[in-house]
Amino acid sequence: MSTPTEAGTADREVARSANTFAGDVWVNFKRWNLKAVRNPFVLVVSLAQPFIFLVLFTEVFGNVAGGAVSEGLGPGVNYTTFLVPAIAIQVALASAVTSGIGLVNDIENGMFEKVLVSPMNRTAVFVGKTLAEVFRIALQIAIILGLGVLLGAEITTGVVGAVGIMAVGIIFSFWFIAFSNMLAVLTRDQESTIIGANILQFPLLFLSSAFLPLEVLPNWIQLFARINPVTYGVDAARAIMLDEDVMTVLEVTAFDGALNTIVPAVAVLVSLGLVFGAGAVYLLSRASSSDVR
């Protein structure tokens, strides 16, 4: 296979460096970060709501809920400390929605197709975009943790714990990032994606261990909370925050203290991320393939 192809291009060699996988990831990572900075509205909105929750809930429910919390987790735990890990997960949830919105925008303004006709590696394109979103989620969780500490929350495990909570937030976000991308590909419509993803947020948050210990909630909520990913995210983050085994939906005693919560919760979240991730990868590769439909 030497002559026709090589002869066909030799006389118009274009000076270009070959794209590399890492290079393509970096290019897209940069673009999506730039877009996030350009669009502070998205950044602020996905932080504002969780922040309002944090302030209002501690002020309004703090006194009432404090009793239930210290009953369940010991007298040293105030409601702010109890709530901050849940808000961190809420931030991850709210921010993950923007991943799908970004994809819909790209499809609508033609950038999606533009990227498809470029020689960039398509997996690298999506990895870069997702990394930018994950990076933003980590930053936002850091901001929430900082605000929480200012409001009187206490991270028992210190800075390492804070990094751990950010990591849990990221692991938690994967399934919802994948989910919002699936919505984006299926609806190809910005409003539907926003509504579809937002409508789920409140039921998921309230029907979990986020705002009150599960023991004080009605039975049906306790049942639902078992299959609710938010419970696992919040429990893992809270276990790090308090350095305690806080999980009630799964009884694991194979490890030590907080690890009895963190290990099973992270395992659940990772598997969930893989399942939803596979769905998103399937839909995205179908959307970017050149097969005629």
Added chain:
Amino acid sequence: MSNDQSIADAETPRDHSRDSSGSRVESAKHISIDISGLELTYGDGTEAVSGVDLTVGNGEFFGFLGPNGAGKTTVIKVLATLLSPTAGEVRVNGFDGRTEPRKIRESIGYMAQETSIDPELTAEENIRFACEAYGVPRGERDERTAELLDLVDLEAVADKRSEEFSGGMKKRLDAATALVHRPPLVFLDEPTTGLDPKARNRLWEYFQRINEQGTTIFLTTQYLEEADTLCERLAVILDGEIVADGSPADLKRQVGGDVLDIELGDGSEARARAATIAREFGNFDAATVEETETGISVTTQAARQSGTDLLVALRDAGLMVTGFNIRAPTLDDVFLAITGERVDTDGGATTTEEST
């Protein structure tokens, strides 16, 4: 300087690619696009392209015409590796569409029908992203970005977000991003649809300039005037098949003579009578007669010699002739002759006369 190289390409004889005497290898050197037996059927059974054969030589300014839904965009998307053909072979810049799509993507520029830019990024950032996406070497990106901003006259707004741009500016920016890697072949899918005449003229200049620098251009358009001004060679696609191929002058010649437009003072009945008289008029061997909104239009070899005789015959028949004009055929006439449809150049959409 790869520019010098490209200019050298442009100087190669344009007809070489169609020269059948050259060996396969020799001619492959000068062929940008080689399509044979291309078929594409969509999932719902719509046969968008049915058996297209087409060759476009290096450095050509090639125009691809056809009414809406004729298959223009489908062909361009196959060439740009966005769609896989149902059957047939496609080679672009010497690379096989099926097995080497990434090589094709590296070596082409593609401007989609819908303007495709990131509105949240500035003009400069859009071009820079394209530079990175196409692997333009790091050291050359600044220079290339500046050069392209200059080419499309957007230096003054380089740092403005592109969402604030007018339609024409967005199109120009889009065109610039398709050229970052100095592709030897550029696809332009209706690049000037929806632009005002001034913006359109400016884009034409850019396209001509890059073509003069040696870039092969594959253009689809709704505007026949555009095809006439820019393209050295045209192909017309109708219902998924190529029905005409040649230079604008060749195609006009095929219409068969000059066009005599006659305006009539009376209504549609008069037009019908006039058309009958013209059809039966002895001095014309083979005339095509068409009723227009204001009168009739007669296309014939003898239009110049015997046109006045027809006017006299019409007057003798009691019809009032209020105006007449003899002209060379335009691409619009070509289009009408081939497709049975006139192109509505104002709205960019075609008006169907269901005569095919």
